[in-house]
Amino acid sequence: MLNQIKKGLVVSCQALENEPLHSSFIMSKLALAAREGGASGIRANSKEDILAIKQEVDLPVIGIVKRDYDDSEIYITATKKEIDELIESGCEMIAIDATLRERPNELTLENLVSYTREMNPNVQLMADISSKEEAKKAEELGFDCVSTTLYGYTEESKEHKLYENDFQFLKEVLKEVSIPVIAEGNIMTPEMVRDVLEIGAYSVVVGGAITRPQQITARFVAQIPK
Numbered sequence: 001m002l003n004q005i006k007k008g009l010v011v012s013c014q015a016l017e018n019e020p021l022h023s024s025f026i027m028s029k030l031a032l033a034a035r036e037g038g039a040s041g042i043r044a045n046s047k048e049d050i051l052a053i054k055q056e057v058d059l060p061v062i063g064i065v066k067r068d069y070d071d072s073e074i075y076i077t078a079t080k081k082e083i084d085e086l087i088e089s090g091c092e093m094i095a096i097d098a099t100l101r102e103r104p105n106e107l108t109l110e111n112l113v114s115y116t117r118e119m120n121p122n123v124q125l126m127a128d129i130s131s132k133e134e135a136k137k138a139e140e141l142g143f144d145c146v147s148t149t150l151y152g153y154t155e156e157s158k159e160h161k162l163y164e165n166d167f168q169f170l171k172e173v174l175k176e177v178s179i180p181v182i183a184e185g186n187i188m189t190p191e192m193v194r195d196v197l198e199i200g201a202y203s204v205v206v207g208g209a210i211t212r213p214q215q216i217t218a219r220f221v222a223q224i225p226k
Contacts, residue, residue, distance in 0.1 A: 001060040001092040005203040008040025012207030024052035032056045050089035063091030069104035098127035098138045130154040132176045139177045147182040174200045
């Protein structure tokens with residue numbers, strides 16, 4: 001999959017239960033629209049959505065399962081249950097929250113990586129990280145790539161955005177690891193996509209700016225003079 005998305009755009013097609021477009025059918029059509037627009041891959045949430053997307057397009061998929069747990073802040077592919085569902089979906093890559101926070105049921109990140117490799121050694125692994133330390137740890141654990149997905153979404157990084165200071169965080173991660181670094185998180189414009197690729201990102205993931213019309217509409221409305 002990494003070869004297929006190199007220097008390309010991955011479109012994240014996701015809608016949670018409280019969002020207007022929540023539907024596996026709708027996500028499959030969003031993926032089709034993304035392919036027609038030139039996307040190199042898709043990022044999708046849930047086994048059901050991934051199966052529907054794979055019926056519609058032949059693009060490789062980064063799969064996740066978002067699920068809340070009472071004993072952990074981690075909700076992106078948090079346990080073996082989510083890994084099992086994603087392997088069954090046939091996605092080419094699985095993204096896992098690789099932050100240093102405690103996981104549900106006292107499971108360790110090492111356990112989850114080992115379990116995935118044992119269940120399907122062919123599926124590639126993406127580490128969703130929020131710090132340079134997490135990126136280095138992910139490389140040590142054998143992840144195939146890291147993504148800046150969670151920068152700005154953890155307690156330690158919540159005051160920051162990926163694009164601040166001319167993508168300084170992305171530059172720092174690129175210096176720390178030798179595996180591919182995917183840029184993801186608040187990338188809102190085509191110009192930002194160009195910039196992160198020029199900086200050295202292996203690929204780029206864009207979600208809400210393309211596939212969440214309620215957010216797109218709100219940005220337009222915000223510019224209307226009061």
